Amino acid sequence: MKRITILLVAVAAVVGIVAYMTCASGQADKEAAPIFVKEIPPGYRDWKVVSVAHEAGDLNDIRVVLGNDIAIKAYRDGKLPFPEGAIVGRIAWSYVSSEENNKSFGRDQSFVAGLPTDFYLQFMVKDSKKYAATGGWGYSSFDKDGKPTDEAVMKKCFPCHQAIKDRDFVFTRYAP
Amino acid sequence: MKRITILLVAVAAVVGIVAYMTCASGQADKEAAPIFVKEIPPGYRDWKVVSVAHEAGDLNDIRVVLGNDIAIKAYRDGKLPFPEGAIVGRIAWSYVSSEENNKSFGRDQSFVAGLPTDFYLQFMVKDSKKYAATGGWGYSSFDKDGKPTDEAVMKKCFPCHQAIKDRDFVFTRYAP
Numbered sequence A, B: 001m002k003r004i005t006i007l008l009v010a011v012a013a014v015v016g017i018v019a020y021m022t023c024a025s026g027q028a029d030k031e032a033a034p035i036f037v038k039e040i041p042p043g044y045r046d047w048k049v050v051s052v053a054h055e056a057g058d059l060n061d062i063r064v065v066l067g068n069d070i071a072i073k074a075y076r077d078g079k080l081p082f083p084e085g086a087i088v089g090r091i092a093w094s095y096v097s098s099e100e101n102n103k104s105f106g107r108d109q110s111f112v113a114g115l116p117t118d119f120y121l122q123f124m125v126k127d128s129k130k131y132a133a134t135g136g137w138g139y140s141s142f143d144k145d146g147k148p149t150d151e152a153v154m155k156k157c158f159p160c161h162q163a164i165k166d167r168d169f170v171f172t173r174y175a176p
Helices: A002-032 A069-077 A099-105 A157-167 B002-032 B069-077 B099-105 B157-167
Strands: A048-055 A061-067 A087-097 A110-126 A137-142 B048-055 B061-067 B087-097 B110-126 B137-142
Touching: A048 A069, A048 A087, A048 B048, A048 B061, A048 B087, A061 A069, A061 A110, A061 B048, A069 A087, A087 B048, A099 A110, A099 B157, A137 A157, A157 B099, B048 B069, B048 B087, B061 B069, B061 B110, B069 B087, B099 B110, B137 B157
Parallel strands: none
Antiparallel strands: A048 A061, A048 B110, A061 A087, A087 A110, A110 A137, A110 B048, B048 B061, B061 B087, B087 B110, B110 B137
16 A cells, blocks of 8 residues: 555656646747747738827837738727737838928928838737737737848837737727 | 991900900809818728828827728829829828837837827819819818818818929828
């Protein structure tokens, strides 16, 4: 009876250790290497408008946030979380004063979209399984030549988006 | 012979006066009552993006410029003048600071779309015949309730757009 008890304890200990290691290893993998999206979604320039924004400071851009049909439907229905396949994208152009417009308005008031910025295109792709480590969203970012942003920078996406976990990690609200 | 001459002069004078009056009346009609568009084009919120802008000053808005399929094709093909049926639209929201975004960025830099402005929706509809008096474009403007802007204000559209006659009266350039 004593031998069986010792054996069971030993087995339980081994199972426990293996289980712990698997879990820890899984976490380490997720933290060390979240999966980023490396492809620009085709046709994004035809997508519908979610909203617009101006980021001053270092970014100094003017931007439009777009959604593919799945994302736009979810936005318009006011349904969260976003369904699988939803993609929210944004295009950022440098924020430039328009001399031409100012002349017509008779005052310096007009700021328009200039050239693409270093973080020209960014997308969030919803796939709960594939991107489970980052809230079900895969993040991507590209410069004007379609070159993906460095992974060191990309690792900042999810921590920042966690601030709005209650809106399924999506900052931008649908503009009326 | 003298009588005939006098008669001809008199007839010519009358014809001349009538012709002058018709022309003046035609001009007066065009100037006094250009044709404005009173209907919001259906489905405009689904249109593709031309560009974005921020108007400071009294307008204090952030806006997106959209085009129907005819307008977008012309923009992308770089073809001027815009073909018949092209519609260029813009939606303007109040320009508001986003406390939520600023918190995440760690600085006050984020400005987003708020509520619709008094000049929420504006459109230019291309119909060379119907709107011949205003460069082939019919202008429209609506508040958030869909109420057309006063005609006294609308009369300022075309004179202002004449500044960019060489781009077929359309200010906004297509953003890359």
